[in-house]
Amino acid sequence: MGIIEAKKLIFEYIRRDEEGNVEGITRAVDEVDLDIKQGDFVAVLGHNGSGKSTLAKHLNAILYPTEGTVWVDGKDTMDEEYLWDIRQTAGMVFQNPDNQIIGQVVEEDVGFGPENMGVPTKEIWERVEESLKAVGMYKYRKHSPNKLSGGQKQRVSIAGVIAMHPKCIILDEPTAMLDPNGRKEVIRAVRALNHAEGITVVLITHYMEEIIHADKAIVMDKGHIAMQGTPREIFSKVEKLKELRLDVPQVTLLAYELKKSGVNLPDGILTCEELIEALRL
Amino acid sequence: MLRDITLGQYYQADSVIHRLDPRVKLSATVLFIISLFIVDNFIGYIIAAVFLACMVKISGVPFRFMVKGMKSIVFLLLIAVVFNLFLTPGEAVVTVWKLTVTKEGIRIAVMMAVRLVFLIIGSSLMTLTTTPNNLTDGMEKLMAPLKIFRVPVHEVAMMMSIALRFIPILLEETDKIMKAQIARGADFESGSLIKKAKGMIPLLVPLFISAFRRANDLAMAMEARCYRGGEHRTKMKPLVYQKRDRLGYLVMFIYLAACIYFGRIFRIQEFIR
Numbered sequence: 301m302g303i304i305e306a307k308k309l310i311f312e313y314i315r316r317d318e319e320g321n322v323e324g325i326t327r328a329v330d331e332v333d334l335d336i337k338q339g340d341f342v343a344v345l346g347h348n349g350s351g352k353s354t355l356a357k358h359l360n361a362i363l364y365p366t367e368g369t370v371w372v373d374g375k376d377t378m379d380e381e382y383l384w385d386i387r388q389t390a391g392m393v394f395q396n397p398d399n400q401i402i403g404q405v406v407e408e409d410v411g412f413g414p415e416n417m418g419v420p421t422k423e424i425w426e427r428v429e430e431s432l433k434a435v436g437m438y439k440y441r442k443h444s445p446n447k448l449s450g451g452q453k454q455r456v457s458i459a460g461v462i463a464m465h466p467k468c469i470i471l472d473e474p475t476a477m478l479d480p481n482g483r484k485e486v487i488r489a490v491r492a493l494n495h496a497e498g499i500t501v502v503l504i505t506h507y508m509e510e511i512i513h514a515d516k517a518i519v520m521d522k523g524h525i526a527m528q529g530t531p532r533e534i535f536s537k538v539e540k541l542k543e544l545r546l547d548v549p550q551v552t553l554l555a556y557e558l559k560k561s562g563v564n565l566p567d568g569i570l571t572c573e574e575l576i577e578a579l580r581l
Numbered sequence: 582m583l584r585d586i587t588l589g590q591y592y593q594a595d596s597v598i599h600r601l602d603p604r605v606k607l608s609a610t611v612l613f614i615i616s617l618f619i620v621d622n623f624i625g626y627i628i629a630a631v632f633l634a635c636m637v638k639i640s641g642v643p644f645r646f647m648v649k650g651m652k653s654i655v656f657l658l659l660i661a662v663v664f665n666l667f668l669t670p671g672e673a674v675v676t677v678w679k680l681t682v683t684k685e686g687i688r689i690a691v692m693m694a695v696r697l698v699f700l701i702i703g704s705s706l707m708t709l710t711t712t713p714n715n716l717t718d719g720m721e722k723l724m725a726p727l728k729i730f731r732v733p734v735h736e737v738a739m740m741m742s743i744a745l746r747f748i749p750i751l752l753e754e755t756d757k758i759m760k761a762q763i764a765r766g767a768d769f770e771s772g773s774l775i776k777k778a779k780g781m782i783p784l785l786v787p788l789f790i791s792a793f794r795r796a797n798d799l800a801m802a803m804e805a806r807c808y809r810g811g812e813h814r815t816k817m818k819p820l821v822y823q824k825r826d827r828l829g830y831l832v833m834f835i836y837l838a839a840c841i842y843f844g845r846i847f848r849i850q851e852f853i854r
Binding site: 399405408415 | 714742743745746749750795798799801802803804805806807808809813814815816817818819
């Protein structure tokens with residue numbers, strides 16, 4: 301059994317009018333099956349309203365399934381007894397960096413999670429130091445979060461989650477509010493964690509270039525899983541991606557167009573280097 | 582620019598007073614205020630003045646910062662002085678029209694003025710040397726016994742520190758909304774007071790909506806990081822009394838004892854006799 305597993309997960313939002321009568325039911329997640337292994341880097345893609353954020357919130361028991369089950373490290377998220385274990389095992393980073401930093405000093409914010417878990421003071425300091433170093437923010441530990449850039453704030457948020465020693469981090473569009481440099485910074489930090497510490501990463505995003513390095517990509521549409529496989533497999537189906545209103549990285553698109561007009565190229569080219577290599581042959 | 586504002590009126594310096602435990606400073610301030618109301622003779626005020634002057638000197642905060650706090654009470658001070666001066670019955674000194682200045686009036690007015698001025702200087706000394714964060718921590722610790730009466734001490738302290746963290750963010754947001762509304766033709770400057778107040782509506786409504794959204798996000802982020810109130814919680818920076826803090830308490834109690842003895846029990850008349 302993987303670190304995160306979901307079976308026939310269904311989640312419905314119930315819309316009510318002012319008197320509280322049910323106006324309509326929206327199925328945000330519809331019969332999703334997941335199996336994520338320890339150490340994997342999984343990317344979840346989809347355009348707005350595809351249910352990817354709702355799915356993410358199920359993975360650390362912020363939302364509970366309407367039907368079906370989610371297991372985190374073998375524990376059912378519906379089981380109240382394990383609630384705090386689950387939230388500690390699967391840490392979560394949200395979209396808006398300003399709205400998830402609690403401390404007034406960087407190091408205090410990183411210490412917030414361990415404080416809540418009841419970790420002894422001395423160990424909190426050790427954890428804060430090691431997690432700030434892991435995301436390359438150690439020299440900013442005494443700064444006020446208000447003075448950091450968006451990318452730096454997100455790295456602090458990631459450090460705050462790592463300090464809880466999770467087995468898995470779920471990042472819910474962590475780069476959506478950042479500029480291109482901030483995006484690169486954050487993705488680099490996340491990849492480093494995945495490689496060096498073996499932390500399982502679930503990255504929710506709608507930027508295609510961010511999933512290139514993932515082990516596995518899941519494309520969601522209208523609450524369903526529309527496609528899944530390695531990034532290469534996903535990107536080789538350009539037509540289908542366009543149908544799902546997703547942007548394909550420019551290089552992949554170029555290779556696809558070249559191939560369509562008769563150039564002999566393999567499917568699913570992801571980087572410039574690969575394309576150059578393939579064109580040379 | 583707005584991101585750089587410092588909250589409260591903390592003055593960055595490296596002094597013993599800055600390093601003192603916030604609990605010591607909080608209780609010292611309360612004791613100092615009490616001492617001002619205990620003393621009722623000249624010697625008592627001299628002791629208080631000397632004590633305060635020493636503390637200000639040690640703190641390394643320039644005196645003009647203390648005076649800044651005074652501006653807000655000038656009016657109150659004036660009222661207190663004038664009323665006491667003219668409305669205290671007793672031996673007349675000067676009579677102007679129907680108003681009589683009495684000897685007792687002068688005495689009480691001067692005492693009142695000195696008390697208020699000392700009170701403001703004493704409490705601004707605390708806020709100038711303690712970061713808001715430290716202050717909240719100190720309050721949480723000092724108020725902890727109130728938990729028996731079901732006062733949500735931890736929660737209040739947490740709310741205060743979150744509010745402090747979000748003030749600069751919301752200020753920046755206010756600025757942004759203001760510019761956006763001005764670009765749409767909103768007028769925040771001209772007109773009568775009522776018109777100006779009405780003009781604030783297009784500013785306040787979006788600001789409130791965004792504040793609620795932020796609150797919602799923050800609550801979710803806190804829960805995701807296992808926040809569940811004050812129980813089972815450990816502290817990254819726990820308040821631990823050091824030697825200097827015990828010394829601080831000692832100094833404070835010596836001062837208070839001196840105030841009670843010289844300011845109340847000990848009489849100048851007896852001394853002269």
